[in-house]
Amino acid sequence: MNSKSHITLSDIAKKLNVSKVTVSKALRGHPDISKETTKRVKKTAEELGYTPNFAARNLSSRKSNTIGVVVPKIAHFFFSAIIESVYDTAFVNNYDIALTVSQENAERERKHVETLLAMGVDGIVVSVSQQTKDKAIFEKVLDRGVPLVFMDRVMEIKGTSHVTVDDRGGAFNATEQAIKNGYRRIAHFGGYKEINIGKNRYAGFADAMKQYGVPIDPELVIYGGFGESYGYEGFMKLYHKGKLPEFIFTVTYPVALGVYAAVAEVGMKIPDDIDIICFGNSNISRFIKPEMSFVNQQTELIGKTAIELVLEHIRDSDEFKPKHVQIPTELVLRETCVKNKRVDAPVSF
Amino acid sequence: MNSKSHITLSDIAKKLNVSKVTVSKALRGHPDISKETTKRVKKTAEELGYTPNFAARNLSSRKSNTIGVVVPKIAHFFFSAIIESVYDTAFVNNYDIALTVSQENAERERKHVETLLAMGVDGIVVSVSQQTKDKAIFEKVLDRGVPLVFMDRVMEIKGTSHVTVDDRGGAFNATEQAIKNGYRRIAHFGGYKEINIGKNRYAGFADAMKQYGVPIDPELVIYGGFGESYGYEGFMKLYHKGKLPEFIFTVTYPVALGVYAAVAEVGMKIPDDIDIICFGNSNISRFIKPEMSFVNQQTELIGKTAIELVLEHIRDSDEFKPKHVQIPTELVLRETCVKNKRVDAPVSF
DNA sequence: GTGAAAGCGCTAACAG
DNA sequence: CTGTTAGCGCTTTCAC
Numbered sequence: 001m002n003s004k005s006h007i008t009l010s011d012i013a014k015k016l017n018v019s020k021v022t023v024s025k026a027l028r029g030h031p032d033i034s035k036e037t038t039k040r041v042k043k044t045a046e047e048l049g050y051t052p053n054f055a056a057r058n059l060s061s062r063k064s065n066t067i068g069v070v071v072p073k074i075a076h077f078f079f080s081a082i083i084e085s086v087y088d089t090a091f092v093n094n095y096d097i098a099l100t101v102s103q104e105n106a107e108r109e110r111k112h113v114e115t116l117l118a119m120g121v122d123g124i125v126v127s128v129s130q131q132t133k134d135k136a137i138f139e140k141v142l143d144r145g146v147p148l149v150f151m152d153r154v155m156e157i158k159g160t161s162h163v164t165v166d167d168r169g170g171a172f173n174a175t176e177q178a179i180k181n182g183y184r185r186i187a188h189f190g191g192y193k194e195i196n197i198g199k200n201r202y203a204g205f206a207d208a209m210k211q212y213g214v215p216i217d218p219e220l221v222i223y224g225g226f227g228e229s230y231g232y233e234g235f236m237k238l239y240h241k242g243k244l245p246e247f248i249f250t251v252t253y254p255v256a257l258g259v260y261a262a263v264a265e266v267g268m269k270i271p272d273d274i275d276i277i278c279f280g281n282s283n284i285s286r287f288i289k290p291e292m293s294f295v296n297q298q299t300e301l302i303g304k305t306a307i308e309l310v311l312e313h314i315r316d317s318d319e320f321k322p323k324h325v326q327i328p329t330e331l332v333l334r335e336t337c338v339k340n341k342r343v344d345a346p347v348s349f
Numbered sequence: 350m351n352s353k354s355h356i357t358l359s360d361i362a363k364k365l366n367v368s369k370v371t372v373s374k375a376l377r378g379h380p381d382i383s384k385e386t387t388k389r390v391k392k393t394a395e396e397l398g399y400t401p402n403f404a405a406r407n408l409s410s411r412k413s414n415t416i417g418v419v420v421p422k423i424a425h426f427f428f429s430a431i432i433e434s435v436y437d438t439a440f441v442n443n444y445d446i447a448l449t450v451s452q453e454n455a456e457r458e459r460k461h462v463e464t465l466l467a468m469g470v471d472g473i474v475v476s477v478s479q480q481t482k483d484k485a486i487f488e489k490v491l492d493r494g495v496p497l498v499f500m501d502r503v504m505e506i507k508g509t510s511h512v513t514v515d516d517r518g519g520a521f522n523a524t525e526q527a528i529k530n531g532y533r534r535i536a537h538f539g540g541y542k543e544i545n546i547g548k549n550r551y552a553g554f555a556d557a558m559k560q561y562g563v564p565i566d567p568e569l570v571i572y573g574g575f576g577e578s579y580g581y582e583g584f585m586k587l588y589h590k591g592k593l594p595e596f597i598f599t600v601t602y603p604v605a606l607g608v609y610a611a612v613a614e615v616g617m618k619i620p621d622d623i624d625i626i627c628f629g630n631s632n633i634s635r636f637i638k639p640e641m642s643f644v645n646q647q648t649e650l651i652g653k654t655a656i657e658l659v660l661e662h663i664r665d666s667d668e669f670k671p672k673h674v675q676i677p678t679e680l681v682l683r684e685t686c687v688k689n690k691r692v693d694a695p696v697s698f
Numbered sequence: 699g700t701g702a703a704a705g706c707g708c709t710a711a712c713a714g
Numbered sequence: 715c716t717g718t719t720a721g722c723g724c725t726t727t728c729a730c
Contacts (some may be wrong), residue, residue, distance in 0.1 A: 006493075008723060008724085009723070010723080018700075018701085019700070019701045019702075020704080020723090020724080020725090021700075021701055021725080022699085023700070023727090024723095024724065024725065025700090025725090028725095032699060032700075033699070033700080034699060034700095037699080037700090047491075049489065050462065051466050051467050051493075052467045052723090052724085053408070053467065053469065053722085053723050053724070054404075054467045054469065054724095055403075055404045055405075055407035055413070055468075055469055055722085055723080055724090056404075056408050056706090056722070056723035056724040056725085057723080057724055057725075058404035058706095058724090059402070059404040059408055059705095059706050059707065059708085059723080059724070059725090060705075060706050060723075060724045060725040060726075061706085061724080061725055061726080062706070062725095064404070065727065073369065073433075073434050074423070074429045074433045074436070075426065075429040075430045075432075075433045075632060076429075076632075077424065080423045080424040080425075080429045081424045083423050083424075084422075084423045084450065087423070087449075087450045088452070089722090091457075096443075096447075096464060096468075097448075097449075099446070099448050100436075100445075100446075101433065101436045103437070106441075114400065115445060117400050118400050118401045118402065118403045119403050119404075119445075120402065120403065120404055133604045140398065143398075144355075144400070151705085183706060191521075198641050228632075228633065228635070228636050232636070247557040254633070257633055257636045257637075258636055260636060260638075261635070261636040261638065265638075265640040281632075282427075283424060283577075284577065284606055284631075284633065285605070286577070286610065287577050287581070287606045287609060287610035288606075288610075288637065289605055289610065289613040289614075304641075323492050327717095338726090355707090357706095357707060357708085358708065359707080360709070367716075367717085368716070368717045368718080369707090369708080369709090369717090370708095370709080370710095370716075370717060370718080371715090371716060373707095373708065373709060374709090374716090377709095381715060381716075382715070382716080383715060383716095386715085386716085401707090401708085402706085402707050402708070403708095403724090404706085404707080404708090405706070405707035405708040405709085405722085406707080406708055406709075407708090407722090408706090408707080408708070408709090408721095408722045408723065408724085409707075409708045409709040409710080409721075409722050410708080410709055411709095411711080411722070437722075
């Protein structure tokens with residue numbers, strides 16, 4: 001704000017010879033006010049170039065019409081896709097978004113939540129950082145009576161809603177697909193096992209291996225992170241050990257991309273020399289050859305659902321019971337994980 | 350907000366037998382207040398779980414400590430990288446960011462700017478949508494005395510600062526590199542020519558072609574958009590026409606990625622059958638083989654500079670003269686655009 | 699259908 | 715160093 005004098009409700013009121021209250025109500029389309037007056041008010045507001053003052057509005061109404069969001073990262077397809085959907089969903093519902101980025105840092109996350117509270121947001125949506133252990137700040141949110149929804153990366157706290165992906169089921173399907181193609185030496189690049197998605201995707205992998213009686217080789221289960229470099233390094237480690245698997249199931253698309261690069265570097269070919277599938281997707285996957293098969297996690301739906309859940313909670317704040325929504329996955333087959341490995345000795349179940 | 354009663358300044362004041370003002374000042378570390386009192390105040394604030402009310406603070410101080418940002422898209426590396434840097438820079442300066450997304454829609458952009466004004470942000474940073482023609486909303490921002498900075502995609506409006514990339518110079522360097530490698534039939538996939546970056550990158554391309562006396566074949570200059578699909582379609586169009594160039598210079602990394610996919614599909618090889626370079630980069634480029642050479646536009650620096658410029662303007666609102674900062678580019682050579690096309694007939698200049 | 703009074707929680711300006 | 719007074723611009727009763 002600055003020196004320039006602003007037009008306020010009173011200015012409009014004066015000009016129209018009505019009270020502030022009438023103007024305020026008219027501007028918000030309150031049914032108290034006659035169509036006639038409402039029209040006149042809106043017209044002069046327009047003419048005068050009136051801009052409402054949200055700080056004043058929020059202070060007196062004790063609502064902000066804003067949903068606070070905390071994500072660990074932006075510059076990664078998974079999150080940026082979710083965020084875009086979060087913004088779109090808020091937009092159609094006439095809500096604003098206050099977005100903050102923790103950069104995978106728990107302390108920064110805590111500060112951001114404090115800020116959102118101070119801003120008086122009507123609800124908060126969080127995807128926690130990799131570090132986050134302490135629940136205190138989230139309990140503070142609940143204490144304040146602010147609806148809280150976790151998205152993808154969750155904390156188990158009573159009173160909060162969750163939107164998660166069916167990680168275990170999706171991982172099961174991917175692994176099963178590999179097994180049905182005849183693969184037996186199957187590796188899993190799992191990200192971080194401390195985080196729910198790492199844990200659950202491993203579980204789905206293990207489920208499938210067990211169900212089909214395929215042994216898990218612990219040396220082929222590799223952790224380290226969710227980014228490209230971990231895929232690259234993981235592959236190289238196995239390669240240099242001389243312990244290459246026939247197949248790799250990765251916890252994220254970026255990890256798989258790292259594997260692509262490593263495989264190319266050592267002069268091997270996907271899917272003939274080593275085959276692969278991943279959990280998740282990317283906007284560019286259509287343009288990376290061979291086009292990878294993947295477990296689709298419907299990012300758009302995740303963001304949309306999270307926002308709709310907070311809104312539901314906000315609007316229904318007495319009745320609302322926290323919900324745990326699980327977004328189903330879809331196995332999408334492209335050019336990897338589609339050929340039968342052992343043509344000479346087909347397996348059937 | 351909700352039923353739960355909040356702790357306010359008065360509560361702390363009462364408990365400590367001082368006035369609200371003292372508490373307010375102490376909490377903000379105002380030098381008026383003694384160390385002793387400040388300490389006590391902060392301690393009880395902590396104990397009581399005090400959360401400041403920004404709406405009240407903003408209303409009374411007429412500042413929001415927030416910078417509004419409008420970008421056309423999030424789920425694209427270029428913007429998400431800038432946004433991350435915008436957030437980081439604001440964070441170290443103790444400012445909040447109010448981010449909005451226009452989705453390349455001028456009307457939505459206008460609404461978002463109105464919202465930011467209503468929120469009373471202290472400054473605004475905008476990267477305009479592809480559609481934007483009307484300057485009115487931005488002039489309104491200036492009218493209100495709110496500092497305005499354009500970032501990458503700019504509008505020519507007096508009183509605003511600009512952060513742009515040296516598009517023309519970078520495009521020149523890329524094209525020159527191709528020419529020096531012996532290429533003559535050079536195509537340019539240029540995005541949209543209506544937008545400054547499309548215009549300027551073409552200009553740099555044309556500069557180089559002219560300077561080295563290489564004719565531009567109009568059929569090899571293709572427009573359509575900044576995304577992958579335009580690269581794919583552009584290549585296919587030329588391919589089916591039987592008018593393939595030796596070399597393509599693309600306006601963005603995604604466009605080049607589309608070309609990669611198309612080239613692979615028709616069974617050709619980069620860089621041997623057709624060579625390429627692009628303007629811009631992506632977080633995944635290291636993992637796409639052959640690794641593309643590119644014009645680096647230092648996304649991080651763009652976001653950082655934009656925020657620093659608004660802050661400078663905000664802090665110095667009388668003295669400040671709008672600045673036009675141009676971020677230099679760097680030609681980064683990897684595995685494309687590095688071999689001399691005509692080994693038998695080397696060219697020199 | 700309209701308006702008067704009161705106050706949201708905080709900070710600015712000044713006085714002591 | 716501390717406190718008093720006033721008011722930011724709006725919405726919420728509740729009376730008319």
